Amino acid sequence: DAGITQSPRHKVTETGTPVTLRCHQTENHRYMYWYRQDPGHGLRLIHYSYGVKDTDKGEVSDGYSVSRSKTEDFLLTLESATSSQTSVYFCAISVSGLGQPQHFGDGTRLSIL
Amino acid sequence: AQSVSQHNHHVILSEAASLELGCNYSYGGTVNLFWYVQYPGQHLQLLLKYFSGDPLVKGIKGFEAEFIKSKFSFNLRKPSVQWSDTAEYFCAVNEEGGGGADGLTFGKGTHLIIQP
Structure with a gap:
């Protein structure tokens, strides 16, 4: 267990509302990631984040922003949620540094109505 | 950009059958390769990984995978599957030297169903 906690685990909200998902880790790992999982698309x-206040965009970053003000927390924000952002969101950390396998949280199931 | 192809989206096998799930990637440089498993309702768990060395790697739960560089492939195998292997399987890659800091590229997954 890599000590990753995602919150909330489930959320239902309406189109146009802001949503923030939290990923918390207990082991001070430098690299953290947010993925979305959709049927037929994989993850x-x-x-992703290299460290405090050091983030970068991934493949599907449009409509999302992130913040990392502390090593242990990586926040994902949907500024104005849309139905296309209904998905399961997974946070991951890279243990042991560069190139190492990632360990995943339990996921957040987000439904945008 | 990297891409990962998993050829079989759905596989149905009987218990004790042999399993091979295909994975091909498109990237000309050196890569790190992974297989993850996701049991129903759970998060992804690492099955095995390849960084360098022996191209035949063994993972947990009796799984193994073979890296064939000339074919850009990293196929997952298990000689005899069990009902408990029913899950979704994902192949993933990241670029060596890119450090993994920029995340993994995943295939779309293979849904494996084992019938008793």
């Missing part, structure tokens, strides 16, 4: 990288 796709949204944003």
Whole structure:
């Protein structure tokens, strides 16, 4: 267990509302990631972080922003949620540094109505 | 950009059958390769990984995979599957030297169903 906690685990909200998902890790790993998982698409990288205040865009970053003000927390924000952002969101960390396998949280199931 | 192709989206096998799931990637440089498994309702768990060395790697739960560089392939195998292997399987790659810091590229997954 890599000590990753995602919150909330489930959320239903309406189109146009802002949503923030939180990923918390207990082991001070430098690299953190947000993915979304959709049927027929596998997992796709949204944003990632090299460290505090150091983030970059992934493959499907449009409509999402992230922040990392502390090593242990990586926040994903949907500024104005759309139905196309209904998905399961997974946070991951890279243990042991560069190139190492990623460990995943339990996911957040987000439904945008 | 990298891409990963998993050829079989759905596979149905009987218990004790042999399994091989195909994975091909498109990237000309050196890569790190992974197979993950996702049991129903759970998060992804690492099955095995290849960084360098022996191209035949062994993972957990009796799985193994073979890296064939000339074919850009990293196929997952298991000699005899069990009902408990029913899950979704994902192949993933990241670029060596890119450090993995820029995340993994995943295939679309293979849904494996094992019938008792």
